Amino acid sequence: MSEATQEIVGFDNVGLRYGTGTEVLSDVSFTLFPGSFYFLTGASGAGKTSLLKLLYLAQRPSRGAIRMFGRDLITMPRDNLPRFRRRIGTVFQDFRMVEHLSAYDNVALPLRVAGVREADLAQPVTDMLEWVGLGHRSDARPATLSGGEKQRVAIARAVIGRPDLLVADEPTGNVDPEMALKLLRLFEALNRLGTTVVVATHDVHLLRAVKDSLIMRLDRGRLSDPTGALRYPPRPGPAARNAE
Template structure:
């Protein structure tokens, strides 16, 4: 049997000596699934995404990603696990000296792929996210919404096994938000597990997907 993409067992996390900000989290994310992560501002959505990404460690409990107990894997295995994830956080981390096209294609270049093998795919994706006429400009020229779309394209270009996105439609108009959501749905149909953190109820109503609801440090599952 294929293991869950993510498995949490009694996970809790606190910062310093303060109270736990998330507690007793026990849930799984099935492979090839689609879920929204929601809850009020400050509920811990970004913290939960970073726990899944393995960029922070829990105070207690067990986390498994792609069937691997993260408390027991080596640094090399940890790097391999992270390479299977596409990530869109609210800090876009675009490189200012690279064009939009170069930023989006960078993960493929790092993998050693020849540009001829991916150029058409990168150009097509940039058109899809509305950046077809901005692919040769540098990030300082882009608006916040355009940087966000470039970050989304960069995360999607590697066709990750799992996509983690924190408010990916927060800086775009409703029409483009729906278009980006269709792109996420299509990626899910091709086998990628999707976790989108959002407070946009209207957006969530467009997709029949499970909702992971954070509140008061606990997680409730709807659907």
């Protein structure tokens, strides 16, 4: 199976409920392909955040099957999940900065948790801050950063480990339209390097901003067109594009 067609994530009839409440996600089925860019959209309360929690392994489904990176997550022992989480980058609307750490140390945090030596992380962290346009703000604490700067630090932290999958929950919700497009271009750049990107947004103006992006729409916990994101061939991953 070629890189362009094998799945990176597969959901089959997934349902999710919290406690004894009604299902917030019902019969959700879709496939994500390597090197593709997806927008997840829907009205407030449609279940976007709940679906993203399943994608970044913060929640397990109540029913159905989830495959990720070729493994069945439903039967996987919980002790194995941290290794899989390191292959997933997450960007949240509320930034989730560690307030007492500098921008540099916030970005370095995932590498330190993974056991990377200090001597080996200085260059990639510096390069990543330059990549998001914040090389001059590396010593700044979150309290002194603007909303757009905080979001760029959050993006740098999410992608410093070059994740296979990037999941972003309303990443442009706290910034102006110009900054929203700049942040989207950062996601595009990462996507061109081969990362599969999923961006949840309520901003319909962003849906046409990324060439070849695919749209998944949630309506009251269901994909309103479960095959809509797969109606067109996925964009080839970097290896396939380089071969063209």
